[in-house]
Amino acid sequence: MTTINTDNANSKVFIETYGCQMNFNDSEVVASILTAHGYLIVSDIEEADVILVNTCSIRENAETRVWGRLDVFRQLKKKKPSLLVGVLGCMAERLKDKLLEDEKLVDIVVGPDAYRELPILLRSAEEGQKGINVLLSREETYSDISPVRLDKNGVSAFVSIMRGCNNMCTYCVVPYVRGAERSRNPETIVREVQELIDSGYKEVTLLGQNVDSYNWVDGTGERVSFADLLEMVAKLDSRLRVRFSTSHPKDLSDEVLFTMAMYENICNHIHLPVQSGSTRVLELMNRGYTQEYYKNRIEAIRRILPGSSISTDIIAGFCTETEVDHDQTLSLMKWVGYDFAFMFKYSERPNTKAARKMQDDVPEDVKTRRLTEIIELQGKLSEVSKRNDVGKVFEVLVEGVSKKSVDHLYGRTSQNKVVVFPREYSKIGDYVNVEVKDSTSATLLGVIV
Secondary structure, eight states: OOOSOOTTTTOEEEEEEOSSHHHHHHHHHHHHHHHTTTOEEOSOGGGOSEEEEEEOOSSHHHHHHHHHHHHHHHHHHHHOTTOEEEEEEHHHHHSHHHHTTSTTTOSEEEOTTOGGGHHHHHHHHHTTOOEEEOOOOSSOOOTTOOOOOOOTTSSEEEEEOEEOOOOOOTTOOHHHHHOSOEEOOHHHHHHHHHHHHHTTOOEEEEEOTTGGGOEEEOTTSOEEEHHHHHHHHHTTOTTSEEEEEOOOTTTOOHHHHHHHHHOTTBOSEEEOOOBOSOHHHHHHTTOSOOHHHHHHHHHHHHHHOTTOEEEEEEEESOTTOOHHHHHHHHHHHHHHTOSEEEEEEOOOOTTSHHHHHSOOOSOHHHHHHHHHHHHHHHHHHHHHHHHTTTTOEEEEEEEEEOSSOTTEEEEEOTTOOEEEEEOTTOOTTOEEEEEEEEEOSSOEEEEEO
16 A cells, blocks of 8 residues: 555554445545555454544434444453544544543544544554544535545445535434535546546445535636536546435436436436425425425436436434324325335434424334334335336446355446346456346346346
């Protein structure tokens, strides 16, 4: 691994990441910053001189898992007293004081906008001083840093196009831990994607809390919208697959959909979180749209991108949610016919508006029952979605070897559906045409044609 400064050439860093794709991309930024200062990134925790855990605060169980891991790291520190442990990311921002209460637990705490300070903070920690920087920034986008790719498949990569969020959904902690929304210079995004193409990558996913609100204005007043950026990236190489996440229903424009329709290499999949099918609950969530408006966006996708798959996020049991509200969510799910979904019980996050101003009044057993009903319905919808693909031929980008058999490979269609098929003469990174012969609840099964 190439390094610039060899002062810390013997220091080995193990990075463990929790949460969303943005966090995984942040870990790659951290790896780039540290390798430039002589640190080595290792995949074996037993080798590490430094353990950095990049954390998530979106749901309570994500934080609970991290606390459990910190207890494990405490035991490792007993065996190796010189070992340094750092907490990065959203949890560092939210729980900085609590993390530093136990002197033997954590040595450094660094928020999402302070990763450039890591080498300095690590040196201070080596000298016995606690390192902390959780200041949020209105400018930091790490646009000049080429992330070190930690996923070794060499096929797919994430590219962050913006940071922070301005939406202030009442249940969400993101604006408090990641700061205000700011877009990255499009020239640096294009440069990073071109570097990935030159390195042999076949697919990029453009990342943002709300990609549709991407908005860059240069010194002359020229504006680059998300649709413009999508086009710029798609035109770099017609064989590069382009994905993005996440869209917000209130900001998803027809311009973005028409851009997707113009370029075959922009994948036909849109993740459009609905959270609830009830307009009343959506207003309490401060989502900025009604059920009717959400349906309008779905109709636009079906009209402009008839071959697109649609996935979503759903929260069960938000404050004051009634059976009528819940039934409206189930009804909307059936109407859309989602291809897949991420589904959760409402988890109150400290300091959000919902926690401060609303009562978490839906009993836990009711939340559990409603979530079960949502999951069961989505299971049926996903089954129908996959069954409808049987007999069709899709171009698949090969991503890896099947967990069940070394004689089978897997990849994804443009619609983001996983297909498993006999490897024959194909290899990871190839594009192959696969005819779908059958499906399971989670996967399409096919053969190369």
